[in-house]
Amino acid sequence: MAGWLRRTFADPKIGKHLLREEGEVIVDEVRHHWIVFVKPCLEVALGLVFLWFFLFTSVQAAWLPFLAAKMLFAHAAWKALGEHMDRFVITNMRVFRVRGVLSQTLATMPLGRILDITVEKPFSGRILGYGHFVFESAAQEQGLRDIRYVGRPDQRDLAIQRVVQRSGLRGPRVN
Secondary structure (H helix, E strand, O other), X not given: OHHHHHHHOOOOOHHHHOOHHHOOOEEEEEOEOHHHHHHHHHHHHHHHHHHHHHHOOOOOOOHXXXXXXXXXXXXXXXXXXXXXXXXXXXEOOEEEEEEOOOOOEEEEEEHHHEEEEEEEOOHHHHHHOEEEXXXXXXXOOOOOOEEEEEEOHHHHXXXXXXXXXXXXOOOOOOO
């Protein structure tokens, strides 16, 4: 049952956004680093504390910690599902991001429009292996600018650079 639910509801269905007739293939599908699930896990732990209080509270007041625990569990599940459904995809033609649980947002940038990629790695990211991408493009406003909590950001940056180089959008580097 859980596998079916994950395949149908909790899968952003990246394949349906590909231009297969044009020969587009996925180079890398990037999920968020595990660090984004720490807050929802802490909320679940706090909900368990409220459930523990529920067991030792009088019957008249027991609804309050029970309700608080249920609300924390629901909020944690919603946040975790939202992070799970947020995907950044690198293809041989473009980069795009699909996110959203009930409604879905798709932001796309062709490789030729990428002017610069900044990889930001905070101190904790350097230790734990995550970073943030900031894309600069020829467009003034874009739906694909900040991609946060990317695992193995240096390798992902190199993958994008390789795809751009292979596509012939930029000439060979001259040193």
